[in-house]
Amino acid sequence: MDFEFKKNTLLGTYTVYCSMGHEAVAQWLESELGTEITNIDKHLDLLEQARISPFKEINLLGQGYSLSIYDNEVTIKANTVQDESDDWHDEELGSYSNETESVCGLDDFESLLVQWRDFIG
Structure with a gap:
């Protein structure tokens, strides 16, 4: 990423x-974490927990976006x-679905958070 x-x-x-x-990752970062360093640190701690127990699902419900780690x-x-009906996978809605759901690796996500923290700090 x-x-x-x-x-x-x-x-x-x-x-x-x-x-x-x-x-969706960019939207989540701006809207859910913003520039709150302590909130970013809490999420980095969650990533550490996910590394220790990779098959324990972690879910956080935010105001506009939800985060799931597994x-x-x-x-x-x-x-x-609300659902993952075939409509979301329609070619015409492809760019819209990119704004509503994204998946990335734990390492990439951690790198994003660390660099974001450094950038705003």
Whole structure:
């Protein structure tokens, strides 16, 4: 997963851009974690727990997105997505579904959080 961070120095806001297919991760990072260092640290602790017990599922329900960690994979899913019917996999909705659900490896996700923490700190 490729990503890039930007800061608007006039407004003091931060933005995350993730590679195609990982747009939901960027949305989750901005909306659920934002620039709260302590919240980022809590999530890094969760990743450590996931490494210790990879087959114990960890689920966090956020305001707009949910995070699930299981078997060295992280899934970010918009809370508005109620089911996984065939409609979500329709070719015409492909780009929309990328914004509502993304999956990445635990190592990539950890790298994203660590670099985000460094960037905003």
